[in-house]
Amino acid sequence: MKSQSRRRFIKAAVSSGVGLVVLPSILPSRLFGADAPSKKINVAQIGCGRMGRSDLGSMLTEPLARVAAVCDLDSKRLAAGKQMAEDYYKERGESGVNVKTYHDYRDVLASPEIDAVVVTVPDHSHAQVAIAAAIAGKHVYVQKPVTYSITEAIALRKTVEAKKIILQTGSQQRSERPWGSFRKASEAVRNGRIGQLRTIKIGISVDKASGKKPLPTAVPANLDYERWLGSAPEQPYVEGRVHPQESLDDRPGWITTEDFGLGMITNWGAHHVDIAQWALGQELGGPLTVEAQASFLQNDLVTVHTTYHVELRYPKDVTLILDNHFETGIRFEGDEGWVFCTRSGEVEAASTPNSRADRLARLPLRASDPKLLSPLGENAVRWIPSKSHYGNWLESIIANRPPIAPIQQSARSLEACAAAWISMKLKRKLTWAAATEMFVGDDAANALRGRQARKPEYDCELAMKRAGIV
Numbered sequence: 172m173k174s175q176s177r178r179r180f181i182k183a184a185v186s187s188g189v190g191l192v193v194l195p196s197i198l199p200s201r202l203f204g205a206d207a208p209s210k211k212i213n214v215a216q217i218g219c220g221r222m223g224r225s226d227l228g229s230m231l232t233e234p235l236a237r238v239a240a241v242c243d244l245d246s247k248r249l250a251a252g253k254q255m256a257e258d259y260y261k262e263r264g265e266s267g268v269n270v271k272t273y274h275d276y277r278d279v280l281a282s283p284e285i286d287a288v289v290v291t292v293p294d295h296s297h298a299q300v301a302i303a304a305a306i307a308g309k310h311v312y313v314q315k316p317v318t319y320s321i322t323e324a325i326a327l328r329k330t331v332e333a334k335k336i337i338l339q340t341g342s343q344q345r346s347e348r349p350w351g352s353f354r355k356a357s358e359a360v361r362n363g364r365i366g367q368l369r370t371i372k373i374g375i376s377v378d379k380a381s382g383k384k385p386l387p388t389a390v391p392a393n394l395d396y397e398r399w400l401g402s403a404p405e406q407p408y409v410e411g412r413v414h415p416q417e418s419l420d421d422r423p424g425w426i427t428t429e430d431f432g433l434g435m436i437t438n439w440g441a442h443h444v445d446i447a448q449w450a451l452g453q454e455l456g457g458p459l460t461v462e463a464q465a466s467f468l469q470n471d472l473v474t475v476h477t478t479y480h481v482e483l484r485y486p487k488d489v490t491l492i493l494d495n496h497f498e499t500g501i502r503f504e505g506d507e508g509w510v511f512c513t514r515s516g517e518v519e520a521a522s523t524p525n526s527r528a529d530r531l532a533r534l535p536l537r538a539s540d541p542k543l544l545s546p547l548g549e550n551a552v553r554w555i556p557s558k559s560h561y562g563n564w565l566e567s568i569i570a571n572r573p574p575i576a577p578i579q580q581s582a583r584s585l586e587a588c589a590a591a592w593i594s595m596k597l598k599r600k601l602t603w604a605a606a607t608e609m610f611v612g613d614d615a616a617n618a619l620r621g622r623q624a625r626k627p628e629y630d631c632e633l634a635m636k637r638a639g640i641v
Contacts (some may be wrong), residue, residue, distance in 0.1 A: 212238055214230055214236045214289060215289070218292040220419065224252060224419065236565055241253050293434070294425075298326060299634075301318075305331050308334060315441040315442060320622060341563075344445070346559060355536055371447045376435055376584055377478060386409060400625070411472040443493075451489055457587050459486065482588075483587060555575060
């Protein structure tokens with residue numbers, strides 16, 4: 172009877188948008204008894220920095236989750252994460268709350284109490300932590316870009332499929348909240364509302380020079396810099412290229428340091444290119460050719476690209492253009508009109524419009540003709556329901572079904588963006604074969620699909636081999 176009660180709970184929890192619920196064997200038996208802790212999935216937050224605490228805050232509010240532990244290599248951030256989680260539960264009347272803390276993510280993965288992990292570490296460590304979690308049988312929510320490199324994306328996909336865990340990528344523009352404009356626009360395009368799609372124009376922000384030189388300093392006692400550096404090349408500690416020690420909310424420097432992240436082309440590009448490929452039916456494919464130009468800074472804290480112009484040619488003669496001069500968002504242009512989508516927060520932050528025309532020009536979802544955005548018919552292609560990106564992941568774990576942003580698709584989004592970065596570095600046009608996930612006849616470009624880990628302990632492919640994954 173206990174098991175039947177648990178199954179009724181699960182069916183009720185995931186009844187919106189799913190059919191038959193299959194209980195995955197990977198969930199521990201303790202979740203199915205009367206003594207289950209509110210019948211929740213025990214989650215550990217790995218990474219408690221600016222975005223980590225944002226993910227943590229969202230996970231705390233999910234009814235299917237219980238944040239049981241936090242993990243960070245910086246003891247200041249670890250303490251802040253623990254306090255945030257415990258304060259949340261205490262404010263809701265709980266007593267004796269104890270959210271466990273871990274310095275090393277490997278100890279998190281060794282705990283039988285943890286069912287799933289949220290990975291919000293710097294980009295260069297996404298694959299390392301996510302692959303280890305999958306090997307340990309933990310379900311994974313990993314921030315975008317899903318990995319740092321193309322070879323890592325392929326490795327993570329293979330590991331997830333081999334271990335049969337549920338991985339959700341933090342591409343939250345696929346979910347209904349808080350930015351439903353992307354779903355509506357991409358559904359309209361996918362269903363031919365603008366006729367034959369011809370051009371996609373993507374505008375994302377641009378990183379600028381800091382005006383500061385990279386000056387090494389002593390590693391703070393609260394940070395395990397060796398493990399933080401992970402697979403990245405050996406280099407002295409520079410606070411401006413890691414994260415600020417006196418702030419939890421300021422933008423971390425690793426985002427603009429090429430050894431740790433590839434810049435806006437993957438940082439924001441992963442969001443918008445993902446939606447573009449979704450709309451044009453290439454979520455499991457990719458571009459045919461890649462051509463990019465970009466400027467890179469010298470002798471500055473910032474080492475990623477600044478200005479950029481990228482052109483990706485897709486099947487059916489569709490061109491995707493990314494340019495720092497475009498309006499932030501995605502504009503789909505077809506033979507019969509255009510549709511534009513962006514995040515509502517960016518629109519609201521703009522100056523207050525003075526006329527109806529100004530207001531219409533700043534809507535987060537707009538089109539050349541409002542009819543292009545009218546309700547779709549019964550036989551239309553529709554995205555699966557996903558009101559909450561985190562909730563969709565938890566429901567998918569319970570139902571043992573793919574989430575709204577699975578690794579099979581987010582790997583392809585990363586590949587397109589990373590291919591653009593490789594073109595930036597080589598300063599020439601490249602031919603990409605989505606079927607083999609390699610550049611055609613180009614050894615120099617293929618060599619940049621990945622990089623050798625600094626030490627064997629940070630080598631993802633070695634970890635896979637040890638786990639018997641080919």
